Amino acid sequence: MLIENQRFDEERALYGSRGITLKNCAFDGAADGESALKECRDITADNLFCNLRYPFWHNYGLKLTRTEMTELCRAALWYSSDIEISDSRLHGIKALRECQNVKMNGCDIISPEFGWSVKDIEMSSCTIQSEYFLMRSENIKFTDIEMSGKYSFQYINEAVFDNCSFDTKDAFWHARNVTVRDSVVKGEYLGWYCENVTFERCKIIGTQPLCYCKGLKLTDCEMINADLCFEKSEVEANITTPIISVKNPLSGSICAPRIGEVIRDDENSHGDIIETAAAAEILPNCQ
Secondary structure: EEEEEEOOOOOOOOOOOOOEEOOOOOOOOOOOOOOOOOOEEEEEEEOEOOOOOOOOOOOEEEEEEEOOEEOOOOOOEEEOEEEEEEEOOOOOOOEEEEEEEEEEOOOEEEOOOOOOOOEOOOOOOOEOOOOOOOOOEEEEEEEEEEEEOOOOOOOEEEEEEEEEEEEEOOOOOOOOOEEEOOEEOOOOOOOOOOOOEEEEEEEEEEEOOOOOEEEEEEEEEEEEOOEEEEEOEEEEEOOOOOOEEEEOOEEEEEOOOEEEEOOOOOOOOOOEEEEEHHHHHOOOHHO
């Protein structure tokens, strides 16, 4: 059924709908009703305007194109699955929570606390402003994403990031089984307490990165303004730029052209630190 050029403002306006297509419609108005499309299935929408709270809870099979969710559209998608969103704006707080099988392309997201406890999410060519972005989510695949905001990717599990740019403090804390490729990661205190995280050909910018890590790997990465790196971490790192300082690496090896200061004031610090371009001749891990 096609619903076109309509405006809805009542409570649960289209509750429980099945197999409908919305075109050029709006959820907005004086009645200020919530939960417009709660408990729905197989919903398709194009050029939708959402200015009311909680529109897409417990939805199964949802496809949104050219949809605008305003700042007043709080907690837009919760407890839903099989979601596709393209060329849309999600500007309300907590826009995506507890969802599964989500694909997003070409979207603009301004949403604090976005994406908590989401499983199986793919995003491409999106811009994001958020705090605590994607906390406790898993099975993540990002390509060409630009993100800014504090405390992102905490407690995530099983993720791959390609060609991304992240400007974010305290990112990847307690993250597990993550690969970041050809990306820029800027911010303080990157990746503390993470496990089995790999950076390949990345630029890492900021103070005190990658401490208390297990199974950490860096391959052909740049490190800019990086001091007090790798404290108490298990790390295998091949760095292509000078490092300001390294502090008490627990185990493994760190190879860089030059390291300004090596701090060893912990008897359990056994990580090898290899300086100069000749490092590859000393340890195979530096190749």
